[in-house]
Amino acid sequence: xxxxxxxxxxxxxxxxxxxxxxxxxxxxxxxxxxxxxxxxxxxxxxxxxxxxxxxxxxxxxxxxxxxxxxxxxxxxxxxxxxxxxxxxxxxxxxxxxxxxxxxxxxxxxxxxxxxxxxxxxxxxxxxxxxxxxxxxxxxxxxxxxxxxxxxxxxxxxxxxxxxxxxxxxxxxxxxxxxxxxxxxxxxxxxxxxxxxxxxxxxxxxxxxxxxxxxxxxxxxxxxxxxxxxxxx
Amino acid sequence: xxxxxxxxxxxxxxxxxxxxxxxxxxxxxxxxxxxxxxxxxxxxxxxxxxxxxxxxxxxxxxxxxxxxxxxxxxxxxxxxxxxxxxxxxxxxxxxxxxxxxxxxxxxxxxxxxxxxxxxxxxxxxxxxxxxxxxxxxxxxxxxxxxxxxxxxxxxxxxxxxxxxxxxxxxxxxxxxxxxxxxxxxxxxxxxxxxxxxxxxxxxxxxxxxxxxxxxxxxxxxxxxxxxxxxxx
DNA sequence: TCAAAAGTGTTAAATATACACCCATGT
DNA sequence: ACATGGGTGTATATTTAACACTTTTGA
Numbered sequence: 324x325x326x327x328x329x330x331x332x333x334x335x336x337x338x339x340x341x342x343x344x345x346x347x348x349x350x351x352x353x354x355x356x357x358x359x360x361x362x363x364x365x366x367x368x369x370x371x372x373x374x375x376x377x378x379x380x381x382x383x384x385x386x387x388x389x390x391x392x393x394x395x396x397x398x399x400x401x402x403x404x405x406x407x408x409x410x411x412x413x414x415x416x417x418x419x420x421x422x423x424x425x426x427x428x429x430x431x432x433x434x435x436x437x438x439x440x441x442x443x444x445x446x447x448x449x450x451x452x453x454x455x456x457x458x459x460x461x462x463x464x465x466x467x468x469x470x471x472x473x474x475x476x477x478x479x480x481x482x483x484x485x486x487x488x489x490x491x492x493x494x495x496x497x498x499x500x501x502x503x504x505x506x507x508x509x510x511x512x513x514x515x516x517x518x519x520x521x522x523x524x525x526x527x528x529x530x531x532x533x534x535x536x537x538x539x540x541x542x543x544x545x546x547x548x549x550x551x552x553x554x555x
Numbered sequence: 556x557x558x559x560x561x562x563x564x565x566x567x568x569x570x571x572x573x574x575x576x577x578x579x580x581x582x583x584x585x586x587x588x589x590x591x592x593x594x595x596x597x598x599x600x601x602x603x604x605x606x607x608x609x610x611x612x613x614x615x616x617x618x619x620x621x622x623x624x625x626x627x628x629x630x631x632x633x634x635x636x637x638x639x640x641x642x643x644x645x646x647x648x649x650x651x652x653x654x655x656x657x658x659x660x661x662x663x664x665x666x667x668x669x670x671x672x673x674x675x676x677x678x679x680x681x682x683x684x685x686x687x688x689x690x691x692x693x694x695x696x697x698x699x700x701x702x703x704x705x706x707x708x709x710x711x712x713x714x715x716x717x718x719x720x721x722x723x724x725x726x727x728x729x730x731x732x733x734x735x736x737x738x739x740x741x742x743x744x745x746x747x748x749x750x751x752x753x754x755x756x757x758x759x760x761x762x763x764x765x766x767x768x769x770x771x772x773x774x775x776x777x778x779x780x781x782x783x784x785x786x787x
Numbered sequence: 788t789c790a791a792a793a794g795t796g797t798t799a800a801a802t803a804t805a806c807a808c809c810c811a812t813g814t
Numbered sequence: 815a816c817a818t819g820g821g822t823g824t825a826t827a828t829t830t831a832a833c834a835c836t837t838t839t840g841a
Contacts, residue, residue, distance in 0.1 A: 333567045336664060374632025374664060398627055398666055400606025432568060432606060434630055488720075503820070518804065520822060525803095538811095544819040545811035735793070750831065752795060757830095776792040777838035 325419060329426035332367035337431040338378050339365040339471065340393070341478035342386060343461060344442035345495040345508050351458035352475055353385070353447060354465070358416045361459070362468045363475060365433070378436050385456075386438075387446040392494040393438040396481040399474065405430040406469045413468070417452065437478040439494035486512050490529060493552055501539055501547035502526065557651060561658035564599035569663040570610050571597040571703065572625070573710035574618060575693060576674035577727040577740050583690035584707055585617065585679055586697070590648045593691070594700040595707060597665070610668050617688075618670075619678040624726035625670040628713040631706065637662040638701045645700070649684065669710040671726035718744050722761060725784055733771055733779035734758065 341363060342353040354361040364385040368377040382393060407428040411421050422428075447456035459465060461479050464472050486492050492508050493500065506522050526532060533553050538546035573595060574585040586593040596617040600609040614625060639660040643653050679688035691697060693711050696704050718724050724740050725732065738754050758764060765785050770778035 333662075333664070335565045335568065368632075368664075370662070371634050373634040374630060376634070395630060398606060398630060400600075400666070402603050402605040402608070430565075430602070432565070432600075434632070501820090518806090519820085520806085521803065523821070538820095542819090543813055544817090545821080547820055733793090750833085751793085752833085753829095753831070755794070770793095774792090775840055776790090777794080779793055 325427075328367065331369055332426075333370055334426070335429055335432055336368050337365060337433045338368065338374070338381055339363045339399075339433050339435045339474050340378065340382055340385075341435070341437045341461075341475050342382065342440055342445075343437055343478065343482065343495065344440050344445065344458065345511070346442045346458060348507065348511070350461040350479070350511060351442060352461045352464070352478075353445070354457055354459050354467070355385075355449060356455040356457065357413060357452070357468065359466075360468050361457075361465045361471070363471045374434055378434075382436075382438055384450065385448055386440060387448065388440060388444060391438050391440050392491050393436050394485070394489075394491075395434060396437050396485075397435045397474075397477050399433040399435055399470065402430065404433070404470070409468055433474070435474050435477065437482055439482075439491060441495060441497055443497060483512055483514075490531065493532070498555055499535060499539075499549045499551050501549060503547055505550075557659075560599065563601055564658075565602055566658070567661055567664055568600055569597060569665045570600065570606070570613055571595045571631075571665050571667050571706050572610065572614055572617075573667070573669045573693075573707050574614065574672055574677075575669055575710065575714065575727065576672050576677065576690065577743070578674045578690065580739065580743070582693040582711070582743060583674060584693045584696075584710075585677070586689055586691050586699070587617075587681060588687040588689065589645060589684070589700065591698075592700050593689075593697045593703070595703045606666055610666075614668075614670055616682065617680055618672060619680065620672060620676060623670050623672050624723050625668050626717070626721075626723075627666060628669050628717075629667045629706075629709055631665040631667055631702065634662065636665065636702065641700055665706070667706050667709065669714055671714075671723060673727060673729055675729060715744055715746075722763065725764070730787055731767060731771075731781045731783050733781060735779055737782075 344351045344353070353364060355364060364381060366377065366381040368374060372380070378393060382391060383389065405428060407423065410425070410428050414421050414425070414427075442458060449456050461475065464475055467475070486509065492512060493505060495508060496504055502523050503519075505526060506517065506519060509522070510517050531553055532550040535549040535551060537549065539549050540546065576583045576585070585596060587596060596613060598609065598613040600606060604612070610625060614623065615621065637660060639655065642657070642660050646653050646657070646659075674690060681688050693707065696707055699707070718741060724744060725737060727740060728736055734755050735751075737758060738749065738751060741754070742749050763785055764782040767781040767783060769781065771781050772778065
């Protein structure tokens with residue numbers, strides 16, 4: 324694939340995905356390590372493949388998920404968006420011969436997506452290079468390759484803008500979840516307190532959630548009701 | 556340029572722009588005619604040019620405008636997004652020899668923008684092919700080339716979604732405009748009645764408009780106040 | 788003087804906000 | 815019994831909505 328990339332893929336086009344989840348009270352993003360720097364999952368588009376199919380293929384390869392929420396949030400199209408020096412460094416580490424005109428060193432226009440996932444259901448896969456994977460705090464990112472820190476930060480900014488319109492944050496929770504979970508998650512994304520009473524009324528008035536007959540078991544204190552999204 | 560395109564431009568990437576204005580109580584979109592079918596203004600990205608610069612270059616070439624509002628609204632990335640038959644027809648009409656592998660017949664991923672302009676300030680330019688230009692009703696489009704009708708319709712749908720968040724519709728009015736003008740325009744885009752009193756209060760409470768000292772002259776009935784956007 | 792368009796006020800309904808109270812559960 | 819977290823009610827403030835009233839101008 325490393326040799327055949329130029330024949331298989333659309334040139335100058337790439338996809339990067341911020342896979343975002345919620346764990347231990349923080350927002351997490353799935354990253355891949357390479358020589359002590361980190362990168363977003365991403366890839367290229369086969370010549371007979373749509374952008375949407377390519378993004379789904381990449382997401383499924385890296386997470387094992389078949390169903391998830393994903394959305395384009397930005398196109399990164401700067402003229403100087405090529406990283407020959409970093410690519411050279413990476414290829415050297417991987418014992419791959421270096422050519423300045425190697426197809427990976429082109430200028431790339433990246434179509435950037437964010438995906439909202441339930442971390443519990445994800446099985447991260449380091450891919451063909453067996454890269455180490457980890458869930459990093461989306462608000463405290465490590466040193467990253469290329470402009471991926473910029474892309475990850477852009478995903479968070481757009482998620483924050485979208486959440487009150489799209490009402491898609493439940494995609495980061497298990498299939499059955501409680502209102503306090505959803506409440507905590509939205510406060511975290513919006514970085515502000517939301518009144519519990521009002522939150523519950525508003526969410527239920529959307530008509531997209533269904534209360535399950537049995538409350539959540541195995542928790543201390545009063546058992547919260549469980550809900551699921553009606554389309555699920 | 557027709558021969559050198561493959562060397563000058565990024566392959567497989569194009570830009571299409573829905574240039575939207577407001578005239579005679581209807582939403583208009585700027586189209587170019589070619590052999591009795593119409594197309595959106597668009598073009599390609601030079602190899603050392605950013606997506607944003609390319610979109611600005613194309614918009615300025617076609618409208619003469621230096622300042623305007625423009626925004627990416629969608630990426631059209633279907634695998635079958637190539638139009639060899641239509642291209643063949645077009646090239647034949649233009650007396651340009653046909654090659655099935657001509658660079659224009661590739662699959663293209665189109666980054667689609669909408670631009671909001673004041674029609675009065677636009678000088679449409681049919682470009683290198685001296686195409687006829689016209690402002691078409693955006694809700695009653697002619698037969699169009701490629702998937703451009705789909706793109707134009709998508710622009711309208713996204714504009715409708717954006718308008719209450721971005722508050723950018725004033726870009727379709729002259730520099731100095733009246734609240735009734737803005738009111739009529741927003742009712743048109745949203746396809747519903749908006750109470751006049753409330754509209755005026757809400758727009759002014761945004762704090763982005765400045766009332767000018769002189770009311771609009773030369774109109775019958777009571778003279779409305781003129782406003783301009785503060786950044787203008 | 789009257790019709791038309793513009794500007795703004797008034798009232799009622801709906802929604803948002805802040806807070807309080809009660810409930811269920813484990814210690 | 816009590817601390818903790820969950821669910822929901824109440825009172826108040828703010829915003830939305832519907833409509834009415836007044837002003838200005840040309841015919």
